[in-house]
Amino acid sequence: MRLMRLAAVATTLAAVLATSPGAGAATGDGTPADLNIRFVGRWDTRAAGAYVPGWAGAYLTTGFTGTTVKLKQRDTIDLYYSIDAGPDVYLQNVRGTVDLTPKPLPVGDHTLRVSYRVVAGSYHGDAVFQGLVLDPGAHTLPARPARGMVEFVGDSITVGTTTSKNALTAYGWLVGERLGLDHTQVAQGGACLVTTADGCVGLDRRFVKVSAVDGAADHDFSRYRADVVVINLGTNDVGHGVSSTQFQTSYAGLLRTVRSRYPRAAILALRTFRGRYAAQTQAAVQTVNDAGDRNVFFVDTDGWVPPDGLSDGVHPNDAGHRAIAAALAPIVAGHLAPSPTPTPTPSVPPGPTPSASPTPTPSGAALSCEVRYTVTNQWAGGFQGDVRVTNTGGRTLDPWTLRWTFADGQQIGQGWNGAFTQAGASVAVSGPDWATSLAPGASATVGFTATWNGVNGVPASFTLDGAGCRVT
Template sequence: MKWLPKISLLAAMTTVLAGAPIAFATGAHAATTRYEVESAPAVCSGAIAANHSGYSGSGFCDTPNAVGSAVQFTIDSPAAATLSIRYANGTTADRPADISVNGAVVQPGAGFESTGTWDAWTTRSLPVQLNVGTNTVRLAATTAGGLANIDYLDVTTGGGDGSPTDPNIRFVGRWDTRDSTAYVPGWAGAHLKTAFTGTTVKLKQRNTIDLYYSIDGGPDVYLQNVSGTVNLTPTPLAAGNHTLRVSYRVVAGSYHGDAVFRGLVLDPGARTLPAAPARGTVEFVGDSITVGTTTSKNALTAYGWLVGEQLGLDHMQVAQGGACLVSTADGCVGLDRRFVKVSAVDGAVDHDFSRYQAGVVVINLGTNDVGHGVSTTQFQSSYVGLLRTIRGKYPQAAILALQTFRGRYVPQTQAAVQAVNNAGDRNVFFVNTDGWVPPDGLSDSVHPNDIGHRAIAAKLAPIVAAHLASIS
C-alpha cells in the first residue's frame, strides 16, 4: 500500500541520496542516461522505499497520496530526447501526473495506469525538446491518489539507426522479434511507426511484398510487388523531421508476399526519432470481418483500424479470414487457442504480453463456427474460456463481446459474458449491434464494405472511449 505521511510537500522535498547517472548505449547515434530517483540531485516528495520487489538501484520514490506530490530530476541533455519513466501502480485506478520540463507542462495529466501489483513495473515514454545543458523534469500528481511509485528516469538522446532493434521504431501489434535482423508482423493491422530526419527514407525488404505506407500523416500509399531496398520518397521531402507508418497488406488473414521488416535506410547523417506516444491500446479479435476483407484497403479500412485511428490509440487486429472461436477437427483456425500466439500459423510461438497491455479488447467471433458444426454448448464453453484467457493476459482491460452482425450464437455469447460476470469479473460486457450495418453497408451477404465499416466504427468508437475513460 502507499505511504501516507502527514508532512508538507515543502518539507518532504528533501529525500535525496548521493549517486551519479548511469549511461547506456542504445544503438547508432543514440545513448540513454539513467537517473535513479534515490540519487542526488533527484528529489522525492516522500520516502525512498524498498518494500516492493523489482525496482532498480537501491529503492523507489513513494509519495504521499495527495494532489501535488512530486518527483523532480535534474538532467543534462542536448535538445532532442525521449523521457522514459519507470513506475509501478498497484491500485486499479490511474495515477495521472503533469509532466513539466524546465517549469513548463509538456504533458498535462499523463496517465500512469495500473500495473496490477506494486511489484510489477512498466515504462511510460515521452519525446520532448530540451535545452542544451541542464534541465529539470518534474512529475506532479493531479489527483488525491498521488503519484505511482517512481523508480527512475531514462533520457535517450540522439537518434536511432533504423534497424529492427532501433528503440525509436514502435512495432504496434504482434511481431515475431526472435531474429534481430528481421521482424515479422503476425496478425492483421500490425504496423510500425517512427519519426526520422532528412529528406528520404527507404525500406529494406527481404523478398517481394505488397504494403501501405504513410509519411507525415498523409494518405496511405499502396505499393505492389516491391522488394529489396524500397524508396518511399521518390520525390525528396523538405529537410526536417518527418513521421512514417508502414503496414503490410492483409488478404483474408494472409500476408501477400514476404512481410519481413529488415530496417530503414536514411540520408547520410540522418537518424530516427521516437514515434509520438499513443493514448492507449485497443485490440480487436475476430475473423475476416475484423480483418476488413472486401474493403478497399483490407485491415486499413476495417472498423478496428478506424476506431483506433479516431481515438489516437495503438490498435491491432488479432484476426484471420475464416477464423472460428472454436478450434475444430476440420481445421478451422480457432481463436480460443490462437489468441495467445504471435500469429495464426501452425507452430507459432507465444506472444510476449509484456510488450503492451490492452486497455480494451473487442471480440467479434461466431460467424464461421456454424459452418464447422460447432454446437451451441461448445461455443458458449469456449467463449467463457477465451474471456478468461484474455483476462489472464490483460488484468485491467475492458472486454467487449460484440453480437455478431449476422446474429449467430447471440444467446451463447450473452451467457458467456454473464458467466464471467457472475464469477466476479464485472469488466466484461455484451454489446448489442442491431442496426449497426446499414442496408448499403455490405459487399456480400456477410462482409461489410467501406460504408459498413465506417458505420460500425461510428457506433463502436464512443463505446471504446467510454470504457477507456472508466479504467483511467
C-alpha cells in the first residue's frame, strides 16, 4: 500500500515538473528558459515558452556557436538585432521563424542582441520571444556580463520618440552603451509622474509593474539590481491638471518606492528639459535627503539640449539625445562607485622653480572666463555642487584646469565630468579625457559631492589656466 502511495506521489511530481515553467529546458538549447540568454530590463517570464518585454529599451543577449541563428516569433513585430557587436539591423513586419543570418557566418563563436520595437501608442506589434533556432549540434554560450546596470524612468522623451531608431537612439540607451552597462528604459509615451483621473499612465504606481498596460503583473525585482536610476518625469503632468503640491508629494513617494526596490542605487532626479516642476522636483529630493537618504540627487539639465536639438519643440532629435547623453554619461559614471580619494598635488622636486605664469597669449586672444557655482542639493554634513565654467577668451584651452579655494573646510568626496584633486582647501579640476579642450565661447560643467560643517560658503574666486574668472 505504501509503495502504491509513493508511486502515486512520484507520478504527480513528474506531472508538476513537466508543466512547470522551464521544465525540459536545458542551458544552451535556445529556449526562453535557457540560462545562457540574458534578458535585460523588464520581461514578463510567467509563460515558460514565451517571454514578453515590457516598457521600452528591454533586450536579450546571448552567445552562440555555429554559422546561423534564427528567431522564433509568434506574430508580426518590428525588431532590431546585432550580431558580433555589429550595427543594429532593422526588420519590419516579421513573424514565425525569422532568419537573422541570410548570409552564413564564419565558423566560430558569436554574439547576438535583439531589441523589439516599443509596443505603445499607435504601434501594436507582437513582441513575444519564443526561442532561437541554431545549426544542428550548435548551442548558446553564456552572455557576456556587464559591469553594472542603469535604469531610466520617464515618458516619450526617455522612450526616444521622434528619433531615428526610437529607444536605441534615446539618451538612456546611448548612456548605457557608452559606459558598457546594462540599461533599460522604464518609460511610456505620454506618461506622467502622477496617476490622474483622466487616464494618464502614472509612474508613481506603474514603476513596480512589468509593463505599462492595465493589469500588468508586478515586476520581480530579484531579476536584476540597478546601480543607478535616472528619473525624467514632469513634462506631461501639467497637461493633466497636476498641482505643484501634488507633484512634489508624488515625486517624493516615487523616490521612496525606488529606494525600497534598490537599496544601494544612486537615484538621479533630472530637471525636465523644459523646466516643468523643476522646483518641486528639487524639493522632493530635499525631502528624502532630510529624511536620511543621502544617495538621491537633483541634476540641473539647463542648457543640455542645443538649439537645433529638438524635432518638434518638445522631443529631442538624434542630435539632442546625443548631447543629453554626453552630459549625463559622466554623471552616471561618477555615481557607479566612489571616485578615488582626492590626493594632494605632488611637491615640486628640488631644482629650478618653474614659472607660474600662464602660457603667453597671442595678441587679440586674451584669457578670460565666467563661472557659475551652484549648490544643487544640501543635507546635514554634506552637499552636491555644480560648477559651470565658460571660456570667454579668444583662444582654445587644451588642456584646461579650473581652480578655486574653499573657505569653510569643505572636502570633496567624489566628482564627475572632470579630474579632481584637492590639497587642503585648494581644488583643481581638469577636463576629462573625452573633453580636454575648451574652445572660445564653450562651457563645461563639473559636479561633485562634498562634506561641510556649520558653514557652506561659495568660493570667492576662481581661475581658469591662471586667469581670474567672473563669478555669475
